[in-house]
Amino acid sequence: MGERKGVNKYYPPDFNPEKHGSLNRYHNSHPLRERARKLSQGILVIRFEMPYNIWCDGCKNHIGMGVRYNAEKKKVGNYYTTPIYRFRMKCHLCVNYIEMQTDPANCDYVIVSGAQRKEERWDMAANEQVLTTEHEKKQRLEADAMFRLEHGEADRSALKKALPTLSHIQEAQSAWKDDFALNSMLRRRFRPTRTSRNS
Numbered sequence: 001m002g003e004r005k006g007v008n009k010y011y012p013p014d015f016n017p018e019k020h021g022s023l024n025r026y027h028n029s030h031p032l033r034e035r036a037r038k039l040s041q042g043i044l045v046i047r048f049e050m051p052y053n054i055w056c057d058g059c060k061n062h063i064g065m066g067v068r069y070n071a072e073k074k075k076v077g078n079y080y081t082t083p084i085y086r087f088r089m090k091c092h093l094c095v096n097y098i099e100m101q102t103d104p105a106n107c108d109y110v111i112v113s114g115a116q117r118k119e120e121r122w123d124m125a126a127n128e129q130v131l132t133t134e135h136e137k138k139q140r141l142e143a144d145a146m147f148r149l150e151h152g153e154a155d156r157s158a159l160k161k162a163l164p165t166l167s168h169i170q171e172a173q174s175a176w177k178d179d180f181a182l183n184s185m186l187r188r189r190f191r192p193t194r195t196s197r198n199s
Ligand SMILES: [Zn+2]
Pocket: 056, 057, 058, 059, 060, 061, 091, 092, 093, 094, 095, 096
């Protein structure tokens, strides 16, 4: 006597024996089933977008930022309370697998295996432009503060009153500096490349 499974005998309306063959194969072809099929191992299949340009170790091809893959997503640890996720995907041009994971400390992704990150170099011309603008803004602010102190607020009590303002200005300046550093970092990261392979 053949073994019988008493479960899962419902045939859904779109079940097509020619296309799906068996009920099992039908279920495995279901998108959500497919995405969640390794959930017991903590793996979910997601759409992963390449965060920067890389070189595949397998076929040595260049893979551009923004190329999308079906990737297995898995939690591999924590950085303080932030989960660290690892993504595993097959190169669309060869059989090589690429593994990347989040790097919460640096708000970045790192390559674990299977690829090399294409080095992005700092565009000095654009950088200088930013520095100049930022520098001018700062100078104007300092000049304004000095102007106010030297003219119209010359007496001691006025100067005293102005002191908190000065420290505010200093705070604002250091905040700008932080903003600038952040902007620089983002620009560096997302600037279209004019670079060559660094091997
Ligand atoms: Zn490849």
